[in-house]
Amino acid sequence: MRAVEFEEYGGPEVLRVVETQVPEPGPGQVSIDVAYTGVNFADLKARSEGYRVPGLPFVPGLEVSGRIRAVGAGVEGLTVGQEVAALTEGGAYADVTVADAVTVFPLPAGVDLRTGATLPTVLPTAYALLHTVGRLQPGETVLVQGAAGGVGTVLGQLAKAAGAGTVYGVVSAAAKAEYAAEQGYDEVFVGSFTDEVRAATDGRGVDLALDPVGGDTLRGSLASLAPFGRLVSYGNAGGAEPWTVGQPELYPTGLSVAGFSILGLARTAPAALREIAQKAFRTVVDGTVSLPVTAEFPLKDAPEAHRLMGSRTSTGKLLLTVAD
Ligand SMILES: NC(=O)c1ccc[n+]([C@@H]2O[C@H](COP(=O)([O-])OP(=O)(O)OC[C@H]3O[C@@H](n4cnc5c(N)ncnc54)[C@H](OP(=O)(O)O)[C@@H]3O)[C@@H](O)[C@H]2O)c1
Numbered sequence: 001m002r003a004v005e006f007e008e009y010g011g012p013e014v015l016r017v018v019e020t021q022v023p024e025p026g027p028g029q030v031s032i033d034v035a036y037t038g039v040n041f042a043d044l045k046a047r048s049e050g051y052r053v054p055g056l057p058f059v060p061g062l063e064v065s066g067r068i069r070a071v072g073a074g075v076e077g078l079t080v081g082q083e084v085a086a087l088t089e090g091g092a093y094a095d096v097t098v099a100d101a102v103t104v105f106p107l108p109a110g111v112d113l114r115t116g117a118t119l120p121t122v123l124p125t126a127y128a129l130l131h132t133v134g135r136l137q138p139g140e141t142v143l144v145q146g147a148a149g150g151v152g153t154v155l156g157q158l159a160k161a162a163g164a165g166t167v168y169g170v171v172s173a174a175a176k177a178e179y180a181a182e183q184g185y186d187e188v189f190v191g192s193f194t195d196e197v198r199a200a201t202d203g204r205g206v207d208l209a210l211d212p213v214g215g216d217t218l219r220g221s222l223a224s225l226a227p228f229g230r231l232v233s234y235g236n237a238g239g240a241e242p243w244t245v246g247q248p249e250l251y252p253t254g255l256s257v258a259g260f261s262i263l264g265l266a267r268t269a270p271a272a273l274r275e276i277a278q279k280a281f282r283t284v285v286d287g288t289v290s291l292p293v294t295a296e297f298p299l300k301d302a303p304e305a306h307r308l309m310g311s312r313t314s315t316g317k318l319l320l321t322v323a324d
Contacts, residue, residue, distance in 0.1 A: 003094035004302045006047055007057045012303035012310065014047060015060075015093075023091070023098045025072035030101055032084060036117035037092045038063040039305045039318040040150065041212075041237060042263075047306065049239075052090070052263060061092025062263070064099075065107065065116030066323070075101040083107040085116035087266055087277075093302055095322060102270040105277060108285045118150075118291045118317045119281055124273065125234065125262045126154035127280035129210050130162060133232050133260045138163030140207035143197060143224055145217055146237065147185055148176035148315045154289055155210060156184035161288045168197060168206065170217075172312050179315040197224040205229060215240025227253040234260045292316040 001022050006014040025031045043060040045051035068082045078084070078101055087103040107116045129151075130136045142159045146152045147169025159167045161184075169185035170193045171177050177188040189196045197206060205226035211218045212235030222231050222245065233243065245257050265273045283289040294316040297305045301320075308314050 001095035002299060003059045003091075004061075004299060005057045005059045005093075009048060009050055011048070012306040015303045015306065017300050018057075020094075022096045025070055025075075025098050027073040028075060028101055029072040029098050030075060030078055030084075030086075030104055031069045031096055031098050032064055032066040032086055032104075033069045034064045034066040034092065034095060034097055034322040035113040036065045037061050037299070037320040037322055038117045038121060038150075039302075039309060039320060040121050041235070041309060042121075043093075044306055044310055046090070059091045059093055061088065061090060061094070061097070061320075063087055063117060063120035064092045064097055064322075065113040066097075068104075069096060072101075077101075078104060078106070083113060083116070085111075085119050087120040087262070087273075089263070089266070093299065093320065095299075100266075100270070102274060103266050103277075105281065108281055110285060111281075114293065114319070115284070115291075117319055118293060119284060120277070121262055122150045122154055122291060122317065123280040123284065123289070124277040125260070126151050126158050127283070128260055128262070128265075128276050129232050129234060130155065130158055130208075132276055133258050134208045134210065134230060136162055136164060136208055139165045141165045141201060141226070142167045143170070143193070143206040143209040143221060144168070144185070145170045145211050145213050145221065147171050147180040147183070147188060150291070150317050151212065151234075152180065153183045153291055153316050156180060157289045158184075158283060160184040161283070165207075166200070168193075168200065175313075176315055194220045194223055201226070208232070210234065213237045214243060218243050222249060222255070222257070225253070225255050228255070229253070230256045230258065232258045232260055293319050295319075296321055
């Protein structure tokens with residue numbers, strides 16, 4: 001079978017198609033004949049700096065749709081041939097991949113394989129950020145960095161559907177602001193945002209800020225909170241040093257800072273992740289959320305997909321088409 005792997009860290013050019021053995025599922029796992037693979041920013045981080053890479057060579061990829069090929073010992077409720085969407089721990093840029101059964105989801109009725117590949121990472125992440133960790137209340141104001149990307153697209157729609165007040169987005173280019181405005185964002189800032197948020201909220205700030213960028217952007221998100229506001233950090237797209245926040249920033253206005261990792265949750269509390277994912281998938285089935293696939297590449301062109309996402313010009317969701 002084909003897989004796309006890298007043997008060293010670097011730019012998109014280190015991704016190469018290789019012929020390799022078909023993986024067999026271990027106990028509690030299934031193997032999947034992959035139809036589509038979703039591209040995530042975490043794949044770029046794996047390739048460029050080894051984010052969650054246990055060793056080289058490594059096949060990236062965290063989410064797929066496809067049909068179950070084989071079922072490992074002890075797996076119940078999943079059958080060969082069944083159409084599923086799955087979260088994986090790498091290995092999804094391939095004709096066949098293996099996933100823990102607990103993070104394999106039968107495709108909901110009415111959801112096709114192409115849409116299925118967009119669901120496993122982005123949907124549960126956005127749902128958990130707003131509800132489980134962010135504890136959004138109706139009427140509250142929200143600030144989202146990377147508003148036009150995969151997670152950002154879902155956050156705008158989900159926040160409005162949950163009854164949020166004004167939802168602000170931040171993007172790096174005007175073209176992305178137009179796209180974000182179509183995804184539920186009431187106002188979108190291009191580049192700088194701290195003064196803009198204060199002005200837009202009559203000096204109060206926002207109730208909930210969601211930050212996948214880190215560094216100065218995270219500090220700006222923290223500085224944009226209203227009294228008792230919450231900040232959830234869920235990524236480090238900017239590549240800054242790990243952040244620290246302490247008493248001086250938090251005490252005066254009663255702020256909270258939290259974090260979230262879907263891959264961490266898959267390891268530490270898979271049942272909790274499954275519950276969140278099932279609630280999140282329902283929002284696609286009932287039409288609350290749609291996640292546009294804006295670019296699709298054959299598996300062998302994975303480097304092109306990485307170039308596009310790395311260029312910061314992509315919006316929505318990028319897919320690799322794996323099956324013929
Ligand atoms: N913790 C979790 O469980 C979890 C799960 C999924 C995703 N994430 C994180 O959420 C973010 C979005 O992920 P995604 O897969 O949906 O990707 P994406 O949003 O489609 O693409 C990457 C995003 O990062 C933003 N960005 C900001 N600074 C950047 C930089 N220095 N270089 C490149 N991009 C930069 C880009 O927006 P602008 O160009 O408009 O700034 C772009 O929206 C990533 O940081 C990812 O690691 C976290």
